Amino acid sequence: MNSILLRLSKIRSRQGLYEFLNEHFQNIKRGSNVLTIGSGGEINKLLLKWSIKNRFKVTSFDIDPEREPDILGDLCSFNFYQSFDVIVCCEVLEHLHSPHLGVETMFNALVPKGKIIITTPFIFPLHDRPHDYYRFTKYGLQFLFKKFKDLNITERNSYFEAIDVLWVRILQIQSSRSNLISKIIIPLVFFLKRPLTNLLDKILKTDAMTTGYNLIAIKP
Numbered sequence: 001m002n003s004i005l006l007r008l009s010k011i012r013s014r015q016g017l018y019e020f021l022n023e024h025f026q027n028i029k030r031g032s033n034v035l036t037i038g039s040g041g042e043i044n045k046l047l048l049k050w051s052i053k054n055r056f057k058v059t060s061f062d063i064d065p066e067r068e069p070d071i072l073g074d075l076c077s078f079n080f081y082q083s084f085d086v087i088v089c090c091e092v093l094e095h096l097h098s099p100h101l102g103v104e105t106m107f108n109a110l111v112p113k114g115k116i117i118i119t120t121p122f123i124f125p126l127h128d129r130p131h132d133y134y135r136f137t138k139y140g141l142q143f144l145f146k147k148f149k150d151l152n153i154t155e156r157n158s159y160f161e162a163i164d165v166l167w168v169r170i171l172q173i174q175s176s177r178s179n180l181i182s183k184i185i186i187p188l189v190f191f192l193k194r195p196l197t198n199l200l201d202k203i204l205k206t207d208a209m210t211t212g213y214n215l216i217a218i219k220p
Helices: 002-013 017-025 041-054 099-109 138-144 159-173 176-203
Strands: 033-037 057-062 084-090 110-121 149-155 212-218
Touching: 002 159, 017 041, 017 084, 017 110, 017 212, 033 041, 041 057, 041 084, 084 099, 099 110, 099 138, 138 149, 138 212, 159 176
Parallel strands: 033 057, 033 084, 084 110
Antiparallel strands: 110 212, 149 212
């Protein structure tokens, strides 16, 4: 039962993420040299799947040696010995202690006209404690990535879908009470509240809240 609830929770909480990543991963050109910030996890499995299909090279980078990255280091102070055609940094920016330095490192590591693919949460519970430092508005992201061109930032999902995500993430609290509540809340959100969410999204269209942002940009 818990495994089913966890799967449903991930489906809702990552809505709008994998659709964005599949679109941009499949467009990475053959022979490209790709750097992924953050080693392991489902996102990198997806990237590796596309790397096999499209025949591009992926190099992983992480600060945690237990994740066994290709390159170990702190993105906020690292100097790469090579340049990359594409840099992928998904659900990592909020964990950087000095995100402005991390963005500068990625900018320097890209070839001219290189592409950066970023995703980061906004309205989202704490995770990977204690190294969950920041949440960024789209205006904060515009400021952080101001040296890039063709900057495109989109909301991952809607105002009312973000509320649904907060409900289903109760499961992640990992207590007996949250486990019990999740058995009621998650099916409710999926099968009963979903039509209401869709209706509210049509009635009230706003970009005031989302669970996260997807960003692509090009180095001049």
